[in-house]
Amino acid sequence: MTSMNVTIPRYEKEPPFLEYSDQDSFFGGDAPLSKEVGYVVVIGFGALFSVITTILVFVSTYFTSGSRTITSENFNTAGRMVKTGLTASVIVSQWTWAATLLQSSNVAWQYGISGPFWYASGATIQILLFGVIAISLKKVAPSAHTVCEIVNARWGRTAHKTFLFFAFCANIIVTSMLLLGGAATVEALTGVDYRLASFLIPWGVILYTVAGGLKATFLASYIHTVIIFIVLVIMIFVVYIKAFSSDLIYQFLEKTISYSEEECAAIYSFANGTSYYDDKTYACGPVPGNNSGSYLTMLSADGLMFGIINIIGNFGTVFVDQSYWQSAIAARPSSAAKGYLLGGICWFAIPFSLATSLGLASTALMLPITASEAGSGLVPPAVAQHLLGNGGAVLILIMLFMAIVSTGSAESIAVSSLVAYDIYREYINPNATGKQILWVSRITIIFFGLIMGGFSIALYEMGLNLGWVYLFMGIVIGSAVAPLWFLLTWKGASGKGAVIAAWSGFALALIVWFIAALVQSGEISVKALGTNEVMLSGNLVAIFSSAAIHYAYSVFIDPTDYDFSQLDKKITLVEQDLSGLGVEQQDPVELDKAFKWITRRGYVLTFVLIVVWPLLSIPAGKFTEEYFAFWVLVSVMWGFGAAITITVLPLTESSEEIGAIIKGIKGKIGMGEKEEEPTEFKISPVVLEKEYEEPEVTKEQPI
Numbered sequence: 001m002t003s004m005n006v007t008i009p010r011y012e013k014e015p016p017f018l019e020y021s022d023q024d025s026f027f028g029g030d031a032p033l034s035k036e037v038g039y040v041v042v043i044g045f046g047a048l049f050s051v052i053t054t055i056l057v058f059v060s061t062y063f064t065s066g067s068r069t070i071t072s073e074n075f076n077t078a079g080r081m082v083k084t085g086l087t088a089s090v091i092v093s094q095w096t097w098a099a100t101l102l103q104s105s106n107v108a109w110q111y112g113i114s115g116p117f118w119y120a121s122g123a124t125i126q127i128l129l130f131g132v133i134a135i136s137l138k139k140v141a142p143s144a145h146t147v148c149e150i151v152n153a154r155w156g157r158t159a160h161k162t163f164l165f166f167a168f169c170a171n172i173i174v175t176s177m178l179l180l181g182g183a184a185t186v187e188a189l190t191g192v193d194y195r196l197a198s199f200l201i202p203w204g205v206i207l208y209t210v211a212g213g214l215k216a217t218f219l220a221s222y223i224h225t226v227i228i229f230i231v232l233v234i235m236i237f238v239v240y241i242k243a244f245s246s247d248l249i250y251q252f253l254e255k256t257i258s259y260s261e262e263e264c265a266a267i268y269s270f271a272n273g274t275s276y277y278d279d280k281t282y283a284c285g286p287v288p289g290n291n292s293g294s295y296l297t298m299l300s301a302d303g304l305m306f307g308i309i310n311i312i313g314n315f316g317t318v319f320v321d322q323s324y325w326q327s328a329i330a331a332r333p334s335s336a337a338k339g340y341l342l343g344g345i346c347w348f349a350i351p352f353s354l355a356t357s358l359g360l361a362s363t364a365l366m367l368p369i370t371a372s373e374a375g376s377g378l379v380p381p382a383v384a385q386h387l388l389g390n391g392g393a394v395l396i397l398i399m400l401f402m403a404i405v406s407t408g409s410a411e412s413i414a415v416s417s418l419v420a421y422d423i424y425r426e427y428i429n430p431n432a433t434g435k436q437i438l439w440v441s442r443i444t445i446i447f448f449g450l451i452m453g454g455f456s457i458a459l460y461e462m463g464l465n466l467g468w469v470y471l472f473m474g475i476v477i478g479s480a481v482a483p484l485w486f487l488l489t490w491k492g493a494s495g496k497g498a499v500i501a502a503w504s505g506f507a508l509a510l511i512v513w514f515i516a517a518l519v520q521s522g523e524i525s526v527k528a529l530g531t532n533e534v535m536l537s538g539n540l541v542a543i544f545s546s547a548a549i550h551y552a553y554s555v556f557i558d559p560t561d562y563d564f565s566q567l568d569k570k571i572t573l574v575e576q577d578l579s580g581l582g583v584e585q586q587d588p589v590e591l592d593k594a595f596k597w598i599t600r601r602g603y604v605l606t607f608v609l610i611v612v613w614p615l616l617s618i619p620a621g622k623f624t625e626e627y628f629a630f631w632v633l634v635s636v637m638w639g640f641g642a643a644i645t646i647t648v649l650p651l652t653e654s655s656e657e658i659g660a661i662i663k664g665i666k667g668k669i670g671m672g673e674k675e676e677e678p679t680e681f682k683i684s685p686v687v688l689e690k691e692y693e694e695p696e697v698t699k700e701q702p703i
Helices: 035-065 073-080 084-095 098-111 116-139 145-156 156-192 194-200 203-243 246-258 261-269 300-320 321-332 333-363 371-375 379-387 390-428 434-461 468-490 493-519 534-557 588-617 625-653 655-668 686-694
Strands: none
Touching: 035 145, 035 156, 035 333, 035 390, 073 625, 073 686, 084 116, 084 203, 084 321, 084 333, 084 390, 084 625, 098 145, 098 156, 098 371, 098 379, 098 390, 116 145, 116 300, 116 321, 116 333, 116 390, 116 588, 116 625, 145 321, 145 390, 145 468, 145 493, 145 625, 156 194, 156 203, 156 300, 156 321, 156 390, 156 434, 156 468, 156 493, 156 655, 156 686, 194 203, 194 434, 203 246, 203 379, 203 390, 203 434, 203 625, 300 379, 300 468, 300 534, 321 333, 321 390, 333 379, 333 588, 333 625, 371 379, 379 390, 390 434, 468 493, 468 534, 493 534, 625 655
């Protein structure tokens, strides 16, 4: 196609920009940053955080428990006494994948404002609803280390092996997405080969996770989350306050969709008049399937389809992922429900606020981002590079690295727990000691980090990018969701039914997925299997067929009446580390109150996010300038509010422990006064030793 008969003026300060003439992709040329910057971030930051986190774990353990060693129980459960703020921070950190930062802006680039909303709401409700599971776990299986351990205690070894398979699938898929998105961005921004980046990135996770276990993961996650929110706030400020405004972005978006195909061809053309424009490659002209062809509407067919896939797929990556069960296990009973609710609300801001700023800005500014670049998650770094130069690219790179190592650390400790407790202790060495469990856990973390680098490279070589894998995950693990929900919430759930439902749902999902690709495209290929309609069919069948099969089998074929009071008796501790398991923490009255609290709020907020909010936006149709300004205001306020909450709350809740650590350090280096310390800061190892002998005495110091 040529554009000789159409001339579109280019500008320096408004789109289409003069600087991108003759440029058929944003990152098609040289990387904006040097390889040295890439190595500093990937290797330097990894080493720095490993040192900082290891020191924090040692100091915290030594000055709040009087011990220099970490038990296997503490390594895998963090003492089961984590407070609300830190629990929320950890949930935000674990749920902030590379996809959260990258894919959310990709769907904004594709569908407009509906993309960020459906990404955020479609992945928040799982966290809210998992709060119900978290408090149920505290009620009936407080001694558990893993979800598969609970499955084994209730349904036996056949079910145990089944759900161990799906749990490992969840960990592998999540980690591969981290490395796929992370390595692609590192290569685009710094020129570091994605294969090398795929192997280097995990080392930033391995070092401190091996040293400090789950507690190290939690402390590092807080630091990572704070940094992510700092960059988030900067990006929101730059897009809607410093560089532009909601009105300007609105006008630019309107201008983007106003161009005809000939005008788009003229914009995306070389100096000699030859156009490289393809309506499936660049964001120019009306948006197919959107009301009025606009980016400024919630009435988007593809956006809604993505939302449904997102909701279904993310149920699998929360309910089947051991890392979320591990966070529930680690939380104090009184903090578990509140931590998950607060974490879900704060996490909503990351994809919603970030993509509403950077994602929409990418189409408003008509940057030459290709569909391939967007699918690989390169929208945020492209916009940041355009607005802030190399500094913006560095900020996105740091933000991305924080997301990768925080989630990667959680996945590593999750896999190590599954291997140590559900394979090694269950099938290899039933009499394993704490030292042996600890050794197996640490070896697994190293091994998993290394093989995942190779696995992500294999996916990349197969032509699978971040967006493809993100949509695919629900097909693989969606069939395990309903049985795991029933595991702790329905006494009539059959163990045989759970196994049959999980495998049948998985098989049916794959069959329907392949058939849908053949019907739609006439072939089975990566491209044919990756369309929204085909992915949606597989995701729907996976989760709903499994739920129907398990329910029918449990009601009509194998009815049971399980006694939940017997569940925890079948779970044994490796070491008699009873922190978090005292009488006070297991008060049935308080647990019932917490269960009612999270159930009401979790269900109500879920209904608001996926039903009420979208319905209220329908009458608006295509947003007016004023309506869009209000929408942006909500995203900005949510982003700033979440940043303040997730930064300040963990510190205020831990003020006594921080005070104890500071006083302990002063005392060690001779700076402290000789007088007796205040009662609230005195941590006595003798009291803790007595606690292990008499579990009803509960004076644990929560982290």
